[in-house]
Amino acid sequence: MKRLDQVLNAENIPAELELVVNDVIVACKDIAFKLRQGDLAGILGATEDENVQGETQKKLDVISNDLLKDVLVSNPFVRGVGSEEEDYTIAANADGKYLVTFDPLDGSSNIDVNLSVGTIFSILEAQDNTPGDNQEVFLQNGRKQVAAGYVLYGPSALLVMTTGNGVNIFTLDTTVGEFVLTKSGIQIPEDTAEFAINMSNQRFWEPEMKQYIDDCLQGEEGPLGKRYNMRWVASMVAEVHRILMRGGIFMYPYDNRDPSKAGKLRLMYEGNPMSMIVEQAGGASSTGRMDIMDVQPEGIHDRVPVVLGSKNEVAKVVAYHNK
Structure with missing residues (x-):
């Protein structure tokens, strides 16, 4: 089975973009590990704080946000970061080519009852020299995305991702700590009930x-x-x-x-x-x-x-x- 890096190479995406995606996934692996530990790691329950949305933050909301933020601001190819949990966008590297936005833990109200949650991310190209702590550089419509994906933390951890070449699904192989391709060319039925x-x-x-x-x-x-x-x-x-x-x-x-x-x-x-x-x-x-x-x-x-x-x-x- 192909690893995530092998699939990205086959799609001929820029090496810099691949490194940005890899850093997102490194943080998601850490989140997956902490979720498996649950109450053993003291991550359940809410904090006393609210985010910019006016929503009470769960402990793992904060942990997940910090994991993603820390790894991305250290990436030389990331200009800036925007998160659901942050009031403002965050500058990373002035010469970075990419902008990353994310919901660090979607569905976090489900954490304490052990139901599925996930991380959603979007990657854009910075269009000018505006620094990453100026939200103006992020304000592009969705057609400008160069990659998008989510990690579903369920019975297995699944990465679902597109770089504009269809949708692939990867499963986290916990024996080696890598996401491996398990489904490709996903197509949604046109009709439903x-x-x-x-x-x-x-x-x-x-x-x-x-x-x-x-x-x-x-x-x-x-x-x-x-x-x-x-x-x-x-x-x-x-x-x-x-x-x-x-x-x-x-x-x-x-x-x-x-x-x-x-x-x-x-x-x-x-x-x-x-x-x-x-x-x-x-x-x-x-x-x-x-x-x-x-x-x-x-x-x-x-x-x-x-x-x-x-x-x-x-x-x-x-x-x-x-x-």
């Missing part, structure tokens, strides 16, 4: 999303003409991984609880990297009204509504909004 959404927020949704879900719930007798199953894990990594494996649609739509926020999920380190992966696997991603990767960010922590997964089902949701 499975959706994932947090139904407890239904009363806050826009009418178009309410109508789509109502029609799904009517099953064969409804206008969509088929019976749907619903799933919800509260971890975007886990939800997207299920879609990659068997199809489906994941939605975290706009709601009116806080009209100042366009959505719940962050564009730069959740929406964009997951959209690149899904599109490279033949799926689609949208805000409900436009492709997520075409959204021009105005700030590193911008939020966006998310609808992604099987292409034909995403098109249905977009059609409801276009009405």
Whole structure:
């Protein structure tokens, strides 16, 4: 089986980019190890602090963020780093070519109940000489990504990644400490009868999303003409991984609880990297009204509504909004 470095070499990506990816993966291996230790390592539970998003930080949120941040700011090819857990972007090396954004531990509310969590990352090229602690250099749309991926910490640790040449899945071989290729050329089925959404927020949704879900719930007798199953894990990594494996649609739509926020999920380190992966696997991603990767960010922590997964089902949701 091919190792991660062998696959990256075969894709002819620049050596500097490969070294940046390798450093991300080094940190993810450490996170995977600490997760396996669980309470034995004293990593469970929450801190007394909140992040810039106003969310209470879990202990492992902080640990994961520090692991990724420390290894990346030391990489000579990284200009700057942006994290969900940091108020501002962080300068790394002035001559660095790449910018890395990440959600160090997506779904961290699941840690204490031993459910799947993950790390999401996105890599961009720095377009000018702006230093990495100036967020302006990061504000590129998702089409500019040169690589995106996530590590799912489940029964096995899986790396799912694209450099624009399709989607590969690697499994962490704990006997040698390396990610090895186990699936390639992943394709999401175009049709599905499975959706994932947090139904407890239904009363806050826009009418178009309410109508789509109502029609799904009517099953064969409804206008969509088929019976749907619903799933919800509260971890975007886990939800997207299920879609990659068997199809489906994941939605975290706009709601009116806080009209100042366009959505719940962050564009730069959740929406964009997951959209690149899904599109490279033949799926689609949208805000409900436009492709997520075409959204021009105005700030590193911008939020966006998310609808992604099987292409034909995403098109249905977009059609409801276009009405």
